Amino acid sequence: MPVPSNAGSHRRSRARRLALPGAAIAALTLLSSCAKDAPQDTFQPKGDNARNIDNLQRTPFYIAGGVFVIVFFVVMFCVFKFRDRGQKIPKQTHGKPALEIALTILPALILIGVGIPTVKTLFMLAKTSDTQCVINVTGQQWWWEYDYPVQAGCGGITEPIVTSGEFVFPAKMNVLLKITSRDVIHSFWIPALNGKRDAVPGRVQTLRMEADQPGIYAGQCTEFCGLSHAYMRMDAVALDAASFETWKTNQLAAYESPADGTPAKTGESTFLTQCSRCHQVNGLVNADGDPVISRPDQYVYSGAAPNLTNLMTRFDFAGASFDLITDDCRDKLWSAKPADFSALYLKGVTPECFDPVNLREWLRNAPGKKPMYADPTKLGPTDGKTRGMPNLNLTEDQIDQIISYLTERK
Numbered sequence: 001m002p003v004p005s006n007a008g009s010h011r012r013s014r015a016r017r018l019a020l021p022g023a024a025i026a027a028l029t030l031l032s033s034c035a036k037d038a039p040q041d042t043f044q045p046k047g048d049n050a051r052n053i054d055n056l057q058r059t060p061f062y063i064a065g066g067v068f069v070i071v072f073f074v075v076m077f078c079v080f081k082f083r084d085r086g087q088k089i090p091k092q093t094h095g096k097p098a099l100e101i102a103l104t105i106l107p108a109l110i111l112i113g114v115g116i117p118t119v120k121t122l123f124m125l126a127k128t129s130d131t132q133c134v135i136n137v138t139g140q141q142w143w144w145e146y147d148y149p150v151q152a153g154c155g156g157i158t159e160p161i162v163t164s165g166e167f168v169f170p171a172k173m174n175v176l177l178k179i180t181s182r183d184v185i186h187s188f189w190i191p192a193l194n195g196k197r198d199a200v201p202g203r204v205q206t207l208r209m210e211a212d213q214p215g216i217y218a219g220q221c222t223e224f225c226g227l228s229h230a231y232m233r234m235d236a237v238a239l240d241a242a243s244f245e246t247w248k249t250n251q252l253a254a255y256e257s258p259a260d261g262t263p264a265k266t267g268e269s270t271f272l273t274q275c276s277r278c279h280q281v282n283g284l285v286n287a288d289g290d291p292v293i294s295r296p297d298q299y300v301y302s303g304a305a306p307n308l309t310n311l312m313t314r315f316d317f318a319g320a321s322f323d324l325i326t327d328d329c330r331d332k333l334w335s336a337k338p339a340d341f342s343a344l345y346l347k348g349v350t351p352e353c354f355d356p357v358n359l360r361e362w363l364r365n366a367p368g369k370k371p372m373y374a375d376p377t378k379l380g381p382t383d384g385k386t387r388g389m390p391n392l393n394l395t396e397d398q399i400d401q402i403i404s405y406l407t408e409r410k
């Protein structure tokens, strides 16, 4: 018990005691008000795996919440009731074996009660034998690459599909993500569909995905991975089974070069000189008719750049951080009913929805849009290699032509 204090500091400390619960109540009100439109809300699972996690945490959450409220009010009661009024120090007691034993056994029982369902859920989440589709996921500063290896799964994949930012899979199917990293440790998290899994260089870790309904589910890298960690986002896209088949066909469609004499054709040749050393566009050939194979390993530290074959089949870019479509179209896509979602998604970026602002800014100066180096004097290439995409000093005309080229291709 504290030594009696003088009246002045007494009043001040009471104000301080009231400040804490006041702040807690304000914070809770704030939190509950922003939960309404929260695509990354773990309390709203949209698939079996996330639901298992949610079911697991709900009971302890409510019990712990109740305990919190009781303890809080008992503490507040004691604080006011027995506050220091200059009374004598109460009699000190020591040792009460019955109470101590009870307070050891009770938490042990609670731990067992929480532990058994936790271990059960962990095994459920770790199960891979019932998955029917494999997607490799590779984290890199600061975006995710997805590749679909040739397999009988996913309804059959005949040629590898490589994409970035958004990964597409059939709704109601158990999908197995095999997650790794090319540089530092990242962490993969789509809160509506499952928990987190770290992406660790040199290791492959698995994560199940299942979505009840077609739709788009937001996520973000949850392991601090450097300067643009906040721009390392990802979307999971579930389509109905038939639409997923169409999506695969679209991804593997033969390359069509733009018609001669169009701005898009000029864009293609600029792409060949400026971009194709880092970015692969499947089917692109050079002037001699030879396939152009990108070599990002020679220009980028992590050794890879997003495959741009079907850029306009996705709706955002550079770590799913910048939209390719207008806010209006974005709202429509994100709020589409499950029955309408797949058809809308398959349309890709339509001319009506395309908003070039972000892409234009990106091509004008990528590191300006998404910081890649802490030291701005090192924004340019270092040892001939860059982290992320460098500023290529394109002219506005070149940017126009490249955008025509990229938007013509779907």
Ligand SMILES: [Cu+2]
Pocket (backbone or CB within 6 Å): 139, 140, 142, 185, 186, 187, 221, 222, 223, 224, 225, 229, 232
């Ligand atoms: Cu990351």
